[in-house]
Amino acid sequence: MSEGTGLQDRGATIVQILPGINITWEEGPFNYTAYLGIGSLGWCDEWRTPQHFIFQLANACFLFSYSVPSTKKGIIFMHALLVLGFFIFSAWAWIIVCAPDIFFWNLSYTFINLCQLVFLLYQLRPVKFDPELEEAYHTLFAPFKVSRIQFKKLIGNEMAHIMSLHAGEAYALQNLTRTDRLALLLAGKLNVLCDGHFLHPILACEFLDSPEFESRANMDDKFKVSIVAATSCRYLYWQRTSLEYLFAKETYLATVMSTLIARDITTKLYAMNNKIVTEKGYHLDIRLPSITSSLTAAGDHKTSSFKAIKKHATVLSGSLPNSPESVYNSREKLCKDKKVPVVPNGRVMEHVPLNELSNEDLASSNDVESWLETSSKYHSCEVVDS
Secondary structure (H helix, E strand, O other): OOHHHHHHHHOOOOOOOOOOOEEEEEEOOEEEEEEOOOHHHOOOOOOOOOOOHHHHHHHHHHHHHOOOOOOHHHHHHHHHHHHHHHHHHHHHHHHOOOOHHHHHHHHHHHHHHHHHHHHHHHHOOOOOOOHHHHHHHHHHHHHHOOOHHHHHHHOOOOOEEEEEEOOOOEEEOOOOOEOOEEEEEEEOOEEEEEOOEEEEEEOOOOEOOHHHHHHOOOOOOEOOOEEEEOOOEEEEEEEHHHHHHHHHHOHHHHHHHHHHHHHHHHHHHHHHHOOOEOOOOOEOOOOOOOHHHHHHOOHHHHHHHHHHHHHHOOOOOOOOOOOOOOOOOOHHHHOOOOOOOEOOOOOEOOOOOOOOOOHHHHHHHHHHHHHHHHOOOOOOOOOOOO
16 A cells, blocks of 8 residues: 555544644645634633523522521521522523423422521521510520520420419428429419428529429428418429420520529528528628637537527527518418417417527627627628517
8 A cells, every 4th residue: 555545544633733723634645724713622702592691690699698607697598599599590491491400400409498498487486475484584594595495395385384372372281292393483472481480482483492303312202391372373383204304305404494493592591591690680691601610619608509509590580570471361271280379360370489598598699799790701780670
């Protein structure tokens, strides 16, 4: 085979392709050279039909949606833009390029983001409660950043119940009622009694039985005090088992409730602390770090000093005035076995005066009084009203 025949059989051959460079074909003994521009290489020198402004608008929505911050409102804004972007993409696929597969894929993405958007907006809906529950939420739970959704879980019908008490009715009876629940007073006032003696009141937005709930050893424990309504009351209560089940799932809510219960117990202890006074009317503060050492430094009067303090720490004091809201029509049954004195109108006396201290006890208590009067850090000038 001759050399010329071999070239003719081989046909056209591309030797080199570069933008702006000559391209040579070999056909027989002749060479053909042509100049190629950018458009000839397949580059877009003008917009085609698929590159519609709808396509650009959809991608602009995607750009802005992925640029928003990751806050709650930012996520809502992101899903809203994604819904708009995928919907525009679906319209582009159906109208401009006529691609059913692209249309249905983008329509599916639109539906998914729309469901996410509806769910997020549902979570932002205003959750409202009854006025008494609203006050409890703002007073106790809102300062701890508990959301309304979390609070609604706590007070739901399957978790909590609202009950009412009339004046004189008992929420708990000493040595009879089991400590298997926790109650929060919504409205009204209750009094706590021990052996017929008044200990302290319970006001709105306070727990009724926080000490018993916190110190419960088993399900058969009984109340060591009686809790009786002084006025018409409404309270919210939970069963212990229901609360423990909820706290296992809502750990933050469990932490908040533990904090509220601990604070409520402290408030009740401070209320008891106000009952302890000296003969001169000074408050004997049980929180003072050096009160015990001051008492034990009395030497020979050590035993009698503690007896004097114990008598001063008795819950009732004869100098304290009776509360006009502290007498009830149904207290007789509560104190039947306690032999509590009854006034002529048949109602139980709430305050029983203390016996007069002996001279020895008075001498022992003078050590405490002198310490209170000379202390510059913890000295109190507050006097109990006669």
